[in-house]
């Protein structure tokens with residue numbers, strides 16, 4: 001159930017802790033064909049709602065193409081929603097003007113999937129990290145350099161002097177991603193959005209980078225959104241986990257509860273138990289369910305998972321879209337099997 005935040009009365013303590021609030025978010029891309037104009041829409045995010053609290057780390061998981069990056073780009077103010085709202089500290093971001101967006105971008109850090117693509121090739125590490133400080137109005141060069149030193153040490157790019165003059169192509173993939181993380185941290189943000197931050201790195205540095213991010217999240221009490229198609233990595237971050245399928249959130253719950261008690265057939269299909277004694281390490285990707293994720297231009301009617309679901313209820317699932325049910329406190333699922 002969506003928590004409505006009334007605007008006319010004093011918010012409760014719980015509501016005050018909300019940093020980011022997403023309500024009924026729809027993000028569609030236009031499909032154009034030369035000579036015909038708009039011929040359809042890709043419904044990449046379709047009616048998504050959730051709250052993120054201060055200092056909370058959540059993970060959004062789902063197969064490639066399910067709309068994770070679109071959801072994040074909308075949260076970052078890079079893509080405008082067709083409908084619905086994104087509010088940060090009570091300010092509307094989805095339709096914000098340039099001045100609000102400038103303020104917002106100083107509050108939010110973004111860590112992209114491809115560190116090399118994310119870094120300007122002709123700028124040194126020092127310039128890459130100095131630019132946001134200049135834009136934010138930090139006039140004192142000494143103060144800027146001190147800040148750069150501090151953040152580079154935090155992301156373990158040291159000795160700092162050895163890295164300041166280097167260009168992105170002179171760094172390893174792991175070092176490039178540390179520069180991206182330093183840039184995301186340089187303005188002391190309240191929220192970090194990390195979109196598949198280790199999927200393009202060598203396996204040997206993935207865990208180190210994930211641990212670094214977790215350490216920064218905890219020491220700075222950051223809110224953190226971690227996006228991944230790889231369920232085995234969510235243990236580094238999430239207190240809550242959101243499962244996304246074909247543009248929709250189909251299940252959300254605290255991570256321990258989701259592991260013990262996955263409710264949606266799609267989540268079941270993503271999880272497989274291993275003999276690992278650490279229950280949190282039991283998360284891994286099994287083979288994804290048979291069949292392909294559906295087209296987001298013409299998604300299936302009813303439950304979008306029904307063409308792939310072994311438990312589909314005929315006469316219901318292919319006709320009516322399941323609303324969210326909460327069969328267990330704090331555990332929501334959009335599936336007719338859990339109708340209250």
Ligand SMILES: Nc1ncnc2c1ncn2[C@@H]1O[C@H](COP(=O)(O)OP(=O)(O)O)[C@@H](O)[C@H]1O
Pocket residue numbers: 029030042044062063064065066067068069070071296
């Ligand atoms: N700029 C765009 N124009 C049109 N379609 C897009 C664009 N970006 C993404 N899409 C489509 O939107 C859907 C969701 O994509 P994306 O958000 O990148 O998913 P994910 O990050 O989960 O892989 C996909 O079908 C993708 O092809």
Ligand code: SF4
Pocket residue numbers: 264265266303304305306309310311312313317322334335336337
């Ligand atoms: S609503 Fe029906 S088709 Fe969808 S996941 Fe649940 S049982 Fe399967």
Ligand SMILES: [Mg+2]
Pocket residue numbers: 068069070195
């Ligand atoms: Mg993506």
